[in-house]
Amino acid sequence: MAKVKDYLRQDKLPHIWCPGCGDGTILGALIRAVDKLAYDRDNVAMITGIGCSARTNAIVDFNTIQTTHGRALGFATGFKLAKPEMDVIVVTGDGDGSGIGGNHLIHTARRNIDLTTILINNSIYGMTGGQYSPLTPHGYYGTTAPYGNVEYPFDVCELVKAAGATYVARSTVYHVNLLEKLITNALAHKGFSFIEVVSQCPIGFGRRNKMGSPYNMLLWQKEHAVTVQASAKLSAAELKDKFIIGELYVNEERKDFMETYTAMQKQAKESKKGGGKK
Ligand SMILES: Cc1ncc(C[n+]2csc(CCOP(=O)(O)OP(=O)(O)O)c2C)c(N)n1
Ligand code: SF4
Ligand SMILES: [Mg+2]
Numbered sequence: 001m002a003k004v005k006d007y008l009r010q011d012k013l014p015h016i017w018c019p020g021c022g023d024g025t026i027l028g029a030l031i032r033a034v035d036k037l038a039y040d041r042d043n044v045a046m047i048t049g050i051g052c053s054a055r056t057n058a059i060v061d062f063n064t065i066q067t068t069h070g071r072a073l074g075f076a077t078g079f080k081l082a083k084p085e086m087d088v089i090v091v092t093g094d095g096d097g098s099g100i101g102g103n104h105l106i107h108t109a110r111r112n113i114d115l116t117t118i119l120i121n122n123s124i125y126g127m128t129g130g131q132y133s134p135l136t137p138h139g140y141y142g143t144t145a146p147y148g149n150v151e152y153p154f155d156v157c158e159l160v161k162a163a164g165a166t167y168v169a170r171s172t173v174y175h176v177n178l179l180e181k182l183i184t185n186a187l188a189h190k191g192f193s194f195i196e197v198v199s200q201c202p203i204g205f206g207r208r209n210k211m212g213s214p215y216n217m218l219l220w221q222k223e224h225a226v227t228v229q230a231s232a233k234l235s236a237a238e239l240k241d242k243f244i245i246g247e248l249y250v251n252e253e254r255k256d257f258m259e260t261y262t263a264m265q266k267q268a269k270e271s272k273k274g275g276g277k278k
Contacts, residue, residue: 007031007041012059017052020214022173022199026120027056029176030089033183034062039087046089047076049101052127052201053093053120062089070101073108073117080115084258087187088115094135095125098156102134105156109163109192114256116186116193119156122201130204141208157248160194166251167193172221173200175245182247191256198225198243 017023034044044062048054050069057064063086067075072090080088097105097119108117124142125131132142132149135156139148161168167189171179179197186193200206200217211217228246231239 002035004028004031007035007061008059009061015059016055018203020200020202020217021052021126022122022197022201023053023056023120025173025176026091026118026179026197026199027060029180030056030091030118030183031060032180033187036180036184037187039187043085044087044089045076045079045083046091047072047079048091049093049096050127051093051096051125053091053122053199054096056091070096070099070104072096073101073104076115077108077111077113080113081258081261084114089187090115090117092117092119093126093133094119094121094123094156095131095133098134098154098159105160106163109160109165109194111257112164112166112191112254114190114192114258116183116189117195118183119194119196120199121156121196122199122205124201124205126201126204130201130208136205140205142205143208157194157196160192161249164192164254165194165249166191166254166256167247168249169194169247170196170198170243170245172198172225172245174218174221175225178245185247189250189252190259191251191254 041062046057046062047065048057049067049072054066057066072092076088076090121135123136125133130142131144135153136149138152141148157168157170167186169182171182182195186195198221200214202214206217224242225245226242228244231244
């Protein structure tokens with residue numbers, strides 16, 4: 001079993017993250033999952049957009065592409081179709097993945113493209129200094145919400161599930177062992193797998209919302225997360241202000257895009273007349 005540091009590009013260190021940021025813990029969990037599955041790292045492609053979360057690919061020794069803001073899933077779709085034998089992982093932020101890249105997220109889920117997406121939800125646009133995102137809770141503060149966020153967030157896991165994703169899960173940075181397990185399962189899943197990771201941005205979000213130190217922010221995650229199993233025994237009132245962690249939805253039946261596409265290609269080649277109903 002290799003160590004996490006064996007997967008890092010030593011010449012790209014130190015990384016850019018602030019002390020106490022959740023991004024490094026998430027990258028550690030991802031690397032351990034890849035190592036557990038004994039993936040050949042030359043066969044792994046990691047594709048990101050823009051943001052602090054996107055910088056996960058700067059220091060890891062996979063095949064990496066940093067794309068434009070919100071467009072990682074578009075690039076990843078093209079990449080996977082061109083190189084179906086490769087293991088493709090997308091890391092995105094709440095702004096990158098659910099804001100500017102929201103449309104790509106919906107349609108990649110709908111197509112059930114066989115890749116794994118990790119959306120790091122730190123409730124804010126961290127890299128640009130703390131503007132509110134589609135996942136910032138109502139009433140919380142940001143540079144663009146000096147009197148509190150007037151908007152309400154949506155549940156991004158429910159969104160991708162409704163759009164057609166076939167593996168949907170949520171964890172936090174605090175629940176790092178669960179996170180590693182979920183990433184392992186997501187990577188092994190055939191089809192579009194999606195994990196939302198509730199993370200901490202002590203600089204752009206925590207400070208402005210008086211959430212205390214990174215340690216306090218981890219305690220906040222611990223206190224607000226409820227496992228799928230525990231949530232089944234709680235009433236709606238007890239679940240108010242809580243979020244559910246674990247595997248939220250798994251569908252092994254629905255074929256992924258490539259499987260259907262390859263079968264259709266074969267059929268079209270065999271047919272003398274070409275496409276159309278027989
Ligand atoms: C087209 C475009 N618009 C805006 C930006 C500026 N920008 C860079 S990072 C970022 C926000 C990223 O937020 P998020 O995805 O939540 O990532 P985080 O930094 O919080 O990890 C923005 C708006 C950009 N780089 N490109
Ligand atoms: S600004 Fe926030 S998300 Fe970005 S590195 Fe610092 S703590 Fe992490
Ligand atoms: Mg963010």
